Amino acid sequence: MDHSNHTTLLQAAGGQTAISERMRELLARAAQDHVYEQRTQGAVLDEIRQRLEGMEWLLREVRERELGGLSGTLETVSGRLDDIAAKPPLWAEGLAQHVEAVRDHVDAVGEQVGGVDSAVESVGKRVHPVMELPKLRADVTAVCEGMEETLGRLQTVVDFTDDMAKRMGDVTARLAQVSAGMEVAAGRFTRLDKSLAELNSRTDRVEGVVLDLSDTFDERVASAAREVRARVDEVGEHLSGRFDGVDGRVDRVESRLMALDTRFETAEESLADVDARLRGVDARVTSHTGRFDAIDARLASHAGRFDALDEHLDTHTGRFDVIDERLTAHADRLDAADTRLTGRFDAVDRHLVTHADRFDAIDERLTAQVGRFDTVEDRLTAQDERLEAVDGRLGKAAGRHEDRFAGIDDRLTSLDGRLGEAEERLAHRVEGLDAHLTGLNTRAEQAGETLEAVGRRIDGLPAALGIGELLDTHGERLTEAAASLAEIVRSRPDRDTLAETVSDIVQPATTDLNKRLGALEETMLALAEALLRPSRAKD
Numbered sequence: 001m002d003h004s005n006h007t008t009l010l011q012a013a014g015g016q017t018a019i020s021e022r023m024r025e026l027l028a029r030a031a032q033d034h035v036y037e038q039r040t041q042g043a044v045l046d047e048i049r050q051r052l053e054g055m056e057w058l059l060r061e062v063r064e065r066e067l068g069g070l071s072g073t074l075e076t077v078s079g080r081l082d083d084i085a086a087k088p089p090l091w092a093e094g095l096a097q098h099v100e101a102v103r104d105h106v107d108a109v110g111e112q113v114g115g116v117d118s119a120v121e122s123v124g125k126r127v128h129p130v131m132e133l134p135k136l137r138a139d140v141t142a143v144c145e146g147m148e149e150t151l152g153r154l155q156t157v158v159d160f161t162d163d164m165a166k167r168m169g170d171v172t173a174r175l176a177q178v179s180a181g182m183e184v185a186a187g188r189f190t191r192l193d194k195s196l197a198e199l200n201s202r203t204d205r206v207e208g209v210v211l212d213l214s215d216t217f218d219e220r221v222a223s224a225a226r227e228v229r230a231r232v233d234e235v236g237e238h239l240s241g242r243f244d245g246v247d248g249r250v251d252r253v254e255s256r257l258m259a260l261d262t263r264f265e266t267a268e269e270s271l272a273d274v275d276a277r278l279r280g281v282d283a284r285v286t287s288h289t290g291r292f293d294a295i296d297a298r299l300a301s302h303a304g305r306f307d308a309l310d311e312h313l314d315t316h317t318g319r320f321d322v323i324d325e326r327l328t329a330h331a332d333r334l335d336a337a338d339t340r341l342t343g344r345f346d347a348v349d350r351h352l353v354t355h356a357d358r359f360d361a362i363d364e365r366l367t368a369q370v371g372r373f374d375t376v377e378d379r380l381t382a383q384d385e386r387l388e389a390v391d392g393r394l395g396k397a398a399g400r401h402e403d404r405f406a407g408i409d410d411r412l413t414s415l416d417g418r419l420g421e422a423e424e425r426l427a428h429r430v431e432g433l434d435a436h437l438t439g440l441n442t443r444a445e446q447a448g449e450t451l452e453a454v455g456r457r458i459d460g461l462p463a464a465l466g467i468g469e470l471l472d473t474h475g476e477r478l479t480e481a482a483a484s485l486a487e488i489v490r491s492r493p494d495r496d497t498l499a500e501t502v503s504d505i506v507q508p509a510t511t512d513l514n515k516r517l518g519a520l521e522e523t524m525l526a527l528a529e530a531l532l533r534p535s536r537a538k539d
Helices: 002-086 089-188 193-336 342-465 467-491 495-538
Strands: none
Touching: none
């Protein structure tokens, strides 16, 4: 019987050391999981801040580079169109070349506008990851639920400690009953004078030690409760400070959102300036169209002048015909008066030769004028063809730019709508995220501090209570008492009855103590596993 009791107490002491080591390991793992969750939350916040900074940088680049280059290109196009309109019709070829250059620049402007559109689409794609915030919200909600479950289990632990206090009261009552039974046994064995006196003194000592143990345990439980209350007060003060810090963070987030709103407003103003400049370009194209119409009218007036010149030449031809008729009449008259005016005919012949030379020169000049008129007519035909080609190109360019400008207006309108919706969604989700993060931080801090307090309590419980030493001392005392009692019983008559009575008294107490130690071990392991369960599920 002595050997079995000693072995049981040694096993209980070894189990307590294993429990303490396992609890330290579990608490270390819980602390690591808590640090990992805090780092993950910090990484998420850093990613959100980086995406917002990237969006800001992209808007600034679009405003500084693309819009400035577009305005400069439009100004150069307007200047070249003014130069083209100021040139005379004789430089139609140069005008066509400049129109082609204008078309190239307009295509470049269209490409830049397409680049602006792609940049805006990239901004939309970068804003799109903000839609993934509900997933983060779901994760935060799951963590909050896990923390609530942990708090509930901690409450069950507190209730279990209360139950343990009640059970210790029951143990003290049972020990009182054991002492009463020992007194009854002392009354029954009055024949054993000295042995029973020594036995009574030893049982009194055992009872005093057990009562001292119960009193010290109650005092330690009360002190532990006071420490828990003090720690809860400290945690409340710490949480108030953290709440103030979180309020400061919320204010900084709101200031950043206000800055983003101002930047979006500046972007909208810059887009409005671009729209105004494009309207100016449309007005300039319309004015240049009017100038081309004026050029067409001038060419038509020049064609009318050439027609009048042809009519004037026709009138001169009629006059020359009249002159020929008159000369013929004069020739008839000269033939009639040939006999009389032979000398005059010689003079007239000389005069006619000079007039013939003049007529030949006039004929040559008229022939040269006809050739010039033919070249002018050819040039005018070529100019008409080129002007028709220019009109076709300008019509196509106007159609293209109208379509592009309409597409740009539609895209800018859709972009304004998307930015408005994104701002509203971002505002609502940031508010919800701030609330959830605030709750998560508070609960995580509470859970971390609670876990630290529980770990410290669990680590200090065996040392504070001195369970191992108490068990060793009580085991040694019980072993000595049982050995002395067995020797006394063996040396006295009716020892079988006394041995049965002592075994009936000692064995239930030992069995109950072992059961309670096993239940305490299982409860502490279940508590540790419950504390680690949410973090394992998240991993």
